[in-house]
Amino acid sequence: xxxxxxxxxxxxxSRENIDKVERAARETGYVGNPLATAFSNSKxxxxxxxxxxxxxxxxxxxxxxxxxxxxxxxxxxMFGVTDYDPVKEFELIKxxxxxxxxxxxxxxxxxxxxxxDLLSVAAVPVVQIMDTDGDALGAAIGxxxxxxxxxxxxxxxxxxxxxxxxxGCGLANDLRAGRRLEGFKSALDAAGxxxxxxxxxxxxxxxxxxxxxTAEILHAHPDLDCIYYSNDDVAxxxxxxxLAQGIAVGDAxxxxxxxxxxxxxxxPVRIATTITPRRQIGFAAGRYLVEAKQGAPMRPNHKxxxxxxxxxx
Amino acid sequence: xxxxxxxxxxxxxSRENIDKVERAARETGYVGNPLATAFSNSKxxxxxxxxxxxxxxxxxxxxxxxxxxxxxxxxxxMFGVTDYDPVKEFELIKxxxxxxxxxxxxxxxxxxxxxxDLLSVAAVPVVQIMDTDGDALGAAIGxxxxxxxxxxxxxxxxxxxxxxxxxGCGLANDLRAGRRLEGFKSALDAAGxxxxxxxxxxxxxxxxxxxxxTAEILHAHPDLDCIYYSNDDVAxxxxxxxLAQGIAVGDAxxxxxxxxxxxxxxxPVRIATTITPRRQIGFAAGRYLVEAKQGAPMRPNHKxxxxxxxxxx
DNA sequence: TTGAAAGCGCTAACAC
DNA sequence: GTGTTAGCGCTTTCAA
Numbered sequence: 188x189x190x191x192x193x194x195x196x197x198x199x200x201s202r203e204n205i206d207k208v209e210r211a212a213r214e215t216g217y218v219g220n221p222l223a224t225a226f227s228n229s230k231x232x233x234x235x236x237x238x239x240x241x242x243x244x245x246x247x248x249x250x251x252x253x254x255x256x257x258x259x260x261x262x263x264x265m266f267g268v269t270d271y272d273p274v275k276e277f278e279l280i281k282x283x284x285x286x287x288x289x290x291x292x293x294x295x296x297x298x299x300x301x302x303x304d305l306l307s308v309a310a311v312p313v314v315q316i317m318d319t320d321g322d323a324l325g326a327a328i329g330x331x332x333x334x335x336x337x338x339x340x341x342x343x344x345x346x347x348x349x350x351x352x353x354x355g356c357g358l359a360n361d362l363r364a365g366r367r368l369e370g371f372k373s374a375l376d377a378a379g380x381x382x383x384x385x386x387x388x389x390x391x392x393x394x395x396x397x398x399x400x401t402a403e404i405l406h407a408h409p410d411l412d413c414i415y416y417s418n419d420d421v422a423x424x425x426x427x428x429x430l431a432q433g434i435a436v437g438d439a440x441x442x443x444x445x446x447x448x449x450x451x452x453x454x455p456v457r458i459a460t461t462i463t464p465r466r467q468i469g470f471a472a473g474r475y476l477v478e479a480k481q482g483a484p485m486r487p488n489h490k491x492x493x494x495x496x497x498x499x500x
Numbered sequence: 501x502x503x504x505x506x507x508x509x510x511x512x513x514s515r516e517n518i519d520k521v522e523r524a525a526r527e528t529g530y531v532g533n534p535l536a537t538a539f540s541n542s543k544x545x546x547x548x549x550x551x552x553x554x555x556x557x558x559x560x561x562x563x564x565x566x567x568x569x570x571x572x573x574x575x576x577x578m579f580g581v582t583d584y585d586p587v588k589e590f591e592l593i594k595x596x597x598x599x600x601x602x603x604x605x606x607x608x609x610x611x612x613x614x615x616x617d618l619l620s621v622a623a624v625p626v627v628q629i630m631d632t633d634g635d636a637l638g639a640a641i642g643x644x645x646x647x648x649x650x651x652x653x654x655x656x657x658x659x660x661x662x663x664x665x666x667x668g669c670g671l672a673n674d675l676r677a678g679r680r681l682e683g684f685k686s687a688l689d690a691a692g693x694x695x696x697x698x699x700x701x702x703x704x705x706x707x708x709x710x711x712x713x714t715a716e717i718l719h720a721h722p723d724l725d726c727i728y729y730s731n732d733d734v735a736x737x738x739x740x741x742x743l744a745q746g747i748a749v750g751d752a753x754x755x756x757x758x759x760x761x762x763x764x765x766x767x768p769v770r771i772a773t774t775i776t777p778r779r780q781i782g783f784a785a786g787r788y789l790v791e792a793k794q795g796a797p798m799r800p801n802h803k804x805x806x807x808x809x810x811x812x813x
Numbered sequence: 814t815t816g817a818a819a820g821c822g823c824t825a826a827c828a829c
Numbered sequence: 830g831t832g833t834t835a836g837c838g839c840t841t842t843c844a845a
Contacts (some may be wrong), residue, residue, distance in 0.1 A: 188816055191840065199814055221598050223838035226539040227821055233578070241567070247560035254554070254581045263595065265546070265578045268567045282576065283536050395767040423763065430743065430768035453707040453737055455744035502831060504824065512830055536822035540837055 194219065205232045225287060234476050235283030235291045236266040237276060239360075242391060243420065245446055245465055246294070249316065252466040253292060256473020262289060262480065271360035273299045286311050290476035296321035297362050298392050312479040314472040317465075320366050327490040328471045332363045335461045336370030339415065339443055342497050343459065344378050347439055348413040351375060352384040354400045354425065355417035356392035364417040367445060371415055384408045392417060397424020398431075405434070412440060419444035419451055419460055426454055437500045447498060457500035464493045507532065538600060547789050548596030548604045550589060552673070555704060556733065558759055558778055559607070562629065565779040566605060569786020575602060575793065581759045584673035586612045588798040597622050603789035609634035610675050625792040629784040630778075632803045633679050639783045643674045648808050649683030650679040652728065652756055655810050656772065657691050661726035661754055663695040664688060666740065667713045668730035669705035680758060684728055696776060697721045700729040710737020711744075718747070725753060732757035732764055732773055739767055750813045760811060770813035777806045 193208035211217070225231030236253060238246040250251045253264060265286070267279040276293075280302055283291060290312040296319075298306070306313055306324055313325030320331050339429070358365050375381055386404050388396045397416060401424060405411065416422035422444030430437045436442055436456040444451060447462025471491065479485055505513045506521035538544030542608070549566060551559040566577060578599070580592040589606075591686070593615055596604060603625040609632075611619070619637055621627055626638030633646050671678050688694055699717050701709045710729060714737060718724065727737035735757030740750045749755055749769040757764060760775030784804065792798055 188840085189814085191838095192815090195840095201814060218594075218598055219567075220838055222535065222539045222542075222544065222600060223821095224840080226533075226535045226683075226823090227839040228841080229535075229821070241560040241564035244555075244560065247554040247557065247563075250560075250579070251554035251581060254579075261581075263578050263599070265576050266563070266567075268564060281531075285531055286576070287535060370560065394763050397767045409712045422764055427766050427768050432823085450707050450736065453711045453740050455740050500843090501833080504822095505831090508824095510824095514830060517830085533822055536837095537824080539821090539839090540823040541825080542837070744827080 195303060205251075207366075227397075229287050231287045231289060232261050232263060233286050233288045234262050234264050235280070235286075235288045236264050237269060237279055237283070237291070237293050238266065239269050239271045239294055240391070241268055244448065245463075248465045249469040251474040252469025254469075255466075256470040257477055260477040260480065262473075262477060269294075271357075273302070277302045277305070281305060282499040284311065284399075289480050290314065291325075292316060292472045292476070294334050294365060296323055296327060300322065307367050312476055312485050313487075314475050316468050318363055318366075319492050323488050323490055325488075326475055326486045328468050328475070328493065330463065330492055330495050331370075332366040333370035335445065335463075336367035336372075336415075337374040338370075339367075339445075339459065339461055340374035341378075342499055343413055343415075343443060344374065344380065346441070346499065349380060350371050350383050350408075350410055350412045351380065352386075352404050352408060352411040352414040352492075353382050353416075354386050354397060354414055354421060356388045356390055356396050358417065359389060361392070361417065364445075367417070368415075373454045383411060392420045394420055394424035394427065397421035398428040399424070401425035401428040402432070405429075405440075414440070414442050416442065416444045419446045419448040421456055422460070423448075423450065423454075426456060426458060430456070441500065448498070451498070451499065458493060459497070462496040462498055464495065467493055501711055502567060505580075534595050542600050544600045544602060545574050545576060545793075546599050546601045547577050547595070548601045549577050549783075550582060550596070550604070550606045551579065552582050552584045552607055553704070554581055557761065561592040561778045562782040565782020565784075566786040567782075570780075570790055573793065575786075575789040582607075583679040584670075586615070590615045593616060597624065598660070602793050603627065605629060605785045605789070607631075608671050608676060609636055609640060611637065625789055625798050627788050629632065629781050629785050631676055631679075632805050636801050636803055638801075639788055639799045641781050641788070642684075643776065643805055645679040646683035646686075648758065648776075649680035649685075649728075651683075651808075651810060652680075652758075652772065652774055653687035654691075655812055656726055656728075656754065656756060658686065659754070659812065662693060663696050663721075663723055663739040664693065665699075665721060665723045665724040665727040666695050666729075667710065667711050667717060667727055667734060668702045669699050669703055669734050671730065672702060674705070674730065678759075681728075682729070696724060705710050705733045707733055707737035707740065710734035711741040712737070714738035714741040715745070718742075718745075718753075727753070727755050729755065729757045732759045732761040735771055735773070736761075736763065736767075739769060739771060743769070754813065758781050759805070760809070764811070772810070772812045775809040775811050777808065779786070780806055
């Protein structure tokens with residue numbers, strides 16, 4: 188028992204014994220068994236990370252931020268991919284919970300009723316990342332997608348744009364892209380404007396779809412002076428479509444994406460985008476769970492809104 | 501015991517009792533405790549996934565493939581990022597091993613001596629992904645980077661290219677990029693050619709670096725007719741550099757990358773690239789561990805070479 | 814400040 | 830085919 192106490196830094200162990208134990212541990216190459224610890228106190232140093240997709244660099248960067256945020260804490264991340272399927276998400280969270288994790292990092296605020304029930308029973312620290320539009324279960328760390336869409340529209344209007352098109356992919360699943368669109372439209376509406384044209388593609392977002400749909404929408408509406416995209420991946424397709432057709436991007440036609448991927452800054456033409464703090468979000472989510480593990484008070488329903496930055500040509 | 505046997509499908513339980521147990525489990529909402537199971541038989545359903553970086557879409561896609569490969573098997577992936585640091589890799593693997601994982605998926609064949617020792621003691625199924633140039637510890641699933649570089653050079657020579665430049669990022673860490681370069685040079689050599697110019701950047705690969713270094717190398721060597729890049733991210737920067745300067749890509753100057761990112765197919769110009777089966781690699785690695793869990797014989801030192809595909813303009 | 818006892822939920826080994 | 834026993838390595842609780 189004294190050894191157990193000494194090794195995990197419990198109070199009330201004599202200096203002398205702490206030294207003895209540490210020396211012995213070093214000499215024998217002792218390493219604790221986290222499985223036994225987790226089993227014994229029904230709380231593991233595992234955390235669950237649930238993302239909708241890994242086909243996009245965005246969630247990889249979030250996970251990279253999480254890894255940084257928990258570095259050195261002894262927490263180990265387990266991950267699962269939902270493919271934007273609420274049923275998969277439920278099953279995933281259920282199986283993650285069976286490991287008695289020290290916390291859960293979920294994407295978005297739109298978990299199903301069933302999932303919310305499961306989590307409220309579990310009494311595990313939960314962080315919902317990326318989004319702050321809606322009711323948070325645990326701590327929410329992210330930003331308002333509605334607001335992001337609105338700000339982009341306002342900025343574009345201020346730059347004199349009037350004839351707006353929208354090109355999106357996978358909106359049925361990607362609810363946050365939907366909210367950006369809502370915000371965008373609300374700002375247009377407030378300015379007495381409306382979308383001139385709008386095209387979706389049911390597939391996952393891709394530059395290929397962006398390129399194709401941009402060609403279509405411009406063919407049908409050659410008088411657009413601005414296109415808003417569901418994200419930068421799709422917007423890059425738009426850029427390539429215009430480059431291939433010799434349409435001057437940024438001048439007669441402004442393109443606007445979302446995320447602020449590094450590539451938007453190295454293109455031969457400039458596009459508008461919203462730079463999102465995705466690495467910071469992951470980092471903050473990781474830190475939150477580290478602090479929760481160390482006994483910090485949890486902040487259910489508390490939203491941390493991190494700033495996004497508009498990048499305009 | 502009968503319930504325990506019935507629930508995990510052990511043999512020698514009567515049909516009648518299996519039904520009874522399953523019914524009771526359903527009625528009471530029983531879910532097993534994987535922590536107890538793992539603790540009891542010192543073998544968990546966790547697997548460890550170690551990647552060098554998550555700033556690149558490539559490893560995100562690999563992880564996506566892994567998630568698919570283990571789907572439905574009950575295995576749960578834990579992940580860690582090494583930042584190409586062998587010491588971090590060692591520590592990470594050590595801490596992963598303390599969870600008695602059902603297997604480990606590591607990137608590359610270049611683990612340190614210390615790490616190899618650790619793994620040989622552990623008696624855990626190991627899959628090394630992405631690379632097959634070198635000595636495999638466990639099962640290796642990937643392809644030869646040397647060969648990929650060589651084939652690219654051969655194809656480019658066959659297309660009449662003669663004055664080659666090379667632009668790379670982070671070669672000190674990214675040993676696989678280094679081997680592609682070696683393969684590339686070996687083919688040049690065999691054809692009586694050599695690199696005319698070569699520039700590295702110590703940073704991580706990025707389109708920004710690619711753009712900058714391409715401008716530099718072309719300024720110093722305007723007579724190059726082909727540039728080979730350490731990967732597509734860097735090559736895209738090269739494309740943007742050329743587009744910005746009005747240099748016709750694909751004609752007087754051919755650019756060649758590596759990975760076959762989707763974007764290389766939607767650019768307004770065509771570049772050469774090697775399409776790598778990264779999702780399949782992840783999937784196969786996941787499947788291998790599922791099979792190992794189910795008692796399939798392990799294949800230490802066995803290499804599975806998956807085909808890469810040259811994509812040329 | 815230290816230690817003894819008991820138990821976390823499961824499974825391997827053995828007896829029936 | 831089923832049940833009993835013991836133990837995995839740790840921590841909580843309680844007594845000293």
